[in-house]
Amino acid sequence: MLCALATASPPAKPNPSHAAAADHHARLRAAAARSDLPGELAAFAAMSSSSSAPAGARPVLRTFTALLKLCAARADLATGRAVHAQLATRGLASESLAATALANMYAKCRRPADARRVFDRMPTRDRVAWNALVAGYARNGLAQAAMEMVVRMQVEDGERPDSVTLVSVLPACADARALDACREVHAFALRGGFDVLVNVSTAILDAYCKCGAIEVARAVFDWMPHKNSVSWNAMINGYADNGNSAEALSLFKRMLGEGVDVTDVSVLAALQACGELGYLDEARRVHELLVRIGLKSNVSVMNALITMYSKCKRTDLAAQVFNELGNKTRISWNAMILGFTQNGCSEDAVRLFSRMQLENVKPDSFTLVSVIPAVADISDPLQARWIHGYSIRQHLDQDVYVLTALIDMYAKCGRVTIARSLFNSARERHVITWNAMIHGYGSHGFGKVAVELFEEMKGTGRLPNETTFLSVLTACSHGGLVDEGRNFFASMKEDYGLEPGMEHYGTMVDLLGRAGKLDEAWSFIQNMPTEPGISVYGAMLGACKLHKNVELAEKSARRIFELGPEEGVYHVLLANIYANASMWKGVARVRTAMEKKGLQKTPGWSIIQLKNEVHTFYSGSTNHQQAKEIYARLAKLIEEIKAVGYLPDTDSIHDVEDDVKAQLLHTHSEKLAIAYGLIRTAPGTTIQIKKNLRVCNDCHNATKLISLVTGREIIMRDIQRFHHFKHGKCSCGDYW
Ligand code: ZN
Ligand code: ZN
Numbered sequence: 001m002l003c004a005l006a007t008a009s010p011p012a013k014p015n016p017s018h019a020a021a022a023d024h025h026a027r028l029r030a031a032a033a034r035s036d037l038p039g040e041l042a043a044f045a046a047m048s049s050s051s052s053a054p055a056g057a058r059p060v061l062r063t064f065t066a067l068l069k070l071c072a073a074r075a076d077l078a079t080g081r082a083v084h085a086q087l088a089t090r091g092l093a094s095e096s097l098a099a100t101a102l103a104n105m106y107a108k109c110r111r112p113a114d115a116r117r118v119f120d121r122m123p124t125r126d127r128v129a130w131n132a133l134v135a136g137y138a139r140n141g142l143a144q145a146a147m148e149m150v151v152r153m154q155v156e157d158g159e160r161p162d163s164v165t166l167v168s169v170l171p172a173c174a175d176a177r178a179l180d181a182c183r184e185v186h187a188f189a190l191r192g193g194f195d196v197l198v199n200v201s202t203a204i205l206d207a208y209c210k211c212g213a214i215e216v217a218r219a220v221f222d223w224m225p226h227k228n229s230v231s232w233n234a235m236i237n238g239y240a241d242n243g244n245s246a247e248a249l250s251l252f253k254r255m256l257g258e259g260v261d262v263t264d265v266s267v268l269a270a271l272q273a274c275g276e277l278g279y280l281d282e283a284r285r286v287h288e289l290l291v292r293i294g295l296k297s298n299v300s301v302m303n304a305l306i307t308m309y310s311k312c313k314r315t316d317l318a319a320q321v322f323n324e325l326g327n328k329t330r331i332s333w334n335a336m337i338l339g340f341t342q343n344g345c346s347e348d349a350v351r352l353f354s355r356m357q358l359e360n361v362k363p364d365s366f367t368l369v370s371v372i373p374a375v376a377d378i379s380d381p382l383q384a385r386w387i388h389g390y391s392i393r394q395h396l397d398q399d400v401y402v403l404t405a406l407i408d409m410y411a412k413c414g415r416v417t418i419a420r421s422l423f424n425s426a427r428e429r430h431v432i433t434w435n436a437m438i439h440g441y442g443s444h445g446f447g448k449v450a451v452e453l454f455e456e457m458k459g460t461g462r463l464p465n466e467t468t469f470l471s472v473l474t475a476c477s478h479g480g481l482v483d484e485g486r487n488f489f490a491s492m493k494e495d496y497g498l499e500p501g502m503e504h505y506g507t508m509v510d511l512l513g514r515a516g517k518l519d520e521a522w523s524f525i526q527n528m529p530t531e532p533g534i535s536v537y538g539a540m541l542g543a544c545k546l547h548k549n550v551e552l553a554e555k556s557a558r559r560i561f562e563l564g565p566e567e568g569v570y571h572v573l574l575a576n577i578y579a580n581a582s583m584w585k586g587v588a589r590v591r592t593a594m595e596k597k598g599l600q601k602t603p604g605w606s607i608i609q610l611k612n613e614v615h616t617f618y619s620g621s622t623n624h625q626q627a628k629e630i631y632a633r634l635a636k637l638i639e640e641i642k643a644v645g646y647l648p649d650t651d652s653i654h655d656v657e658d659d660v661k662a663q664l665l666h667t668h669s670e671k672l673a674i675a676y677g678l679i680r681t682a683p684g685t686t687i688q689i690k691k692n693l694r695v696c697n698d699c700h701n702a703t704k705l706i707s708l709v710t711g712r713e714i715i716m717r718d719i720q721r722f723h724h725f726k727h728g729k730c731s732c733g734d735y736w
Helices: 002-007 016-033 037-049 057-074 077-089 096-108 112-120 127-139 143-157 163-175 179-192 198-210 214-223 229-241 245-257 264-277 280-292 299-311 315-324 330-342 346-358 365-378 381-393 400-412 416-425 431-443 447-459 466-479 482-494 502-514 518-526 534-546 550-563 569-580 584-596 627-643 658-666 669-680 697-710
Strands: 605-610 613-618 687-691 714-717 722-726
Touching: 057 077, 057 096, 077 096, 096 112, 096 127, 112 127, 127 143, 127 163, 143 163, 163 179, 163 198, 179 198, 198 214, 198 229, 214 229, 229 245, 229 264, 245 264, 245 280, 264 280, 264 299, 280 299, 299 315, 299 330, 315 330, 330 346, 330 365, 346 365, 365 381, 365 400, 381 400, 400 416, 400 431, 416 431, 431 447, 431 466, 447 466, 447 482, 466 482, 466 502, 482 502, 502 518, 502 534, 518 534, 518 550, 534 550, 534 569, 550 569, 569 584, 605 669, 613 669, 627 658, 627 669, 627 697, 669 687, 669 697, 697 714, 697 722
Parallel strands: 687 714
Antiparallel strands: 605 613, 605 687, 714 722
16 A cells, blocks of 8 residues: 555646535535434435426435435434435436445445445546545444555546545554554655644554554654644553553643643543552542543543542542442443452442442443452352352353353352362353462362363463463462472473563472472572562561571561561561571561561451351450450360360460460460351351461461361461361361
């Protein structure tokens, strides 16, 4: 197309049909501007029914082309076809003005093939006709055909493209991501002097943006002597869509500064950018602005506002916008539910989903994919079953994204077997479906099964991605499969060309460290091609605690503290390592450092859900209604497990007398939650609890024995993985 554009442009000559076309357009514009369509249609009806044709073809033609224009604007194919039939009866269908209007009508009614048929029957075709076809193809997503037409108009009819042609074909080049074609159109526009037209230059920069050539687009933008708000919008959107939120936002501010009219398009791009960057102050200013310019009634803008506040972690502000929104659409509900879920407000997400049901808003697969992870986070088996049944009733359970969310949810609720049967029943499996199942097995300590499934996945020809490798490496780490883990890590880059990220390195250190290969883990860190992050040294520190290695712990901790962690968890870990080695000066030093930096120890909590109520326990908390009963049951429980050999593991607490230590251990949140579960549930019921930290040695040991003396199965989900306690043993094999 580009060669054709470059070479085949004949010199511009006066076009006899041009004046007529302009006149025709003026009349069409006038017709379109009039809103008396019923009147026009009445005239049409009268003409169709009258046996005698009105005198003179021209007035009839004028009425018909005006009608066609209206049909095109309303995408009214039926009336358009009726007009076509009338024109054909009168032998006017191939007349240039009529045929062009017909082609345009068919194109706008999404019938490009019909448009082409009309066009092909025209005895002579002018530029207006060619342009109608180019625009028709481009509008219907037939980019290649549109570009071909631009070549043919020059080769076959010697018609030189004009600004209308360029503005029509550029979106087609953009849709086809045809960067070379964009360049050729751009060059043609420069040679023909069309680039001074603001709509042509804007279409050029927009096409460059969509082809990812953002720098070139910016050069076009900066060069433009006149820009309108469409030009600014195109450039800002270009940055936002190409992931350069900072530049999108700075350009938006410049647009405001230069007094250009801001529209919904630029506001949407600015909101997206604020959300990506998490810039709350800027976000609030855009919010004020959009209220000022009257965009509050624009529901797309308001939905974007909800998403943006959620991304800035301000679900309170998002909820305020949502609640004040008068004309909520399903997208508004979805945005708010997802916002809650992604910010860990799972209860709110589920509550809002219920409200959506009450208000009879029909959910779609996106709604379910947003709410199911919230149900997974709450880990209530009853709710999990309910949402699964609901997905089936809505015929959305075989949607691959919904199905994957369900698999992940069942695994997180401790129901790996159900997750697997869903996985087996899937009609379609995406890579994320495999990842969810492999991760599910890994988090429950079924390392071998996870590895088998990973091999099966490779056997089906499905390509693993970075997340698949992270899941399988985690599974190897939790299952103690050191050799397999090493091989998978190497294979990631060698066989699949995937670059390991910080999380993969962290998991490898965890894998080696847990297995007691501390020196190998340390040299692995030293040989990393990128600067190791906190998570990598954190994994090393955890391994040092497990294997009581003070020297490497100090080295790791030094690096972590240099990197400035935001939580006190690593300081606590190091203090515990010192305490285990009876290095009390070290303990004191770490504590002082922690106080100086204002870092807090994360308080431990455990939750248990019983009959739709969530009970949260903090270590040592006594504010539960049934606190007395709980402590009494716990005291009895401790006596019972002591009888089968329980010895409080007081290593992890220091500075206090042994009996006080035991007392402190006995009030750990998970023990309180278990005691409460035993009081509230019938004998034989499985007890399920969730904890925000890693379970400590003592609680792990105690829980094993509790499962033995009470005959209960206890499922504990800690921050790392699941522990299934049964008959005095844990599924993790004491390896966590
Ligand atoms: Zn504990
Ligand atoms: Zn365990």
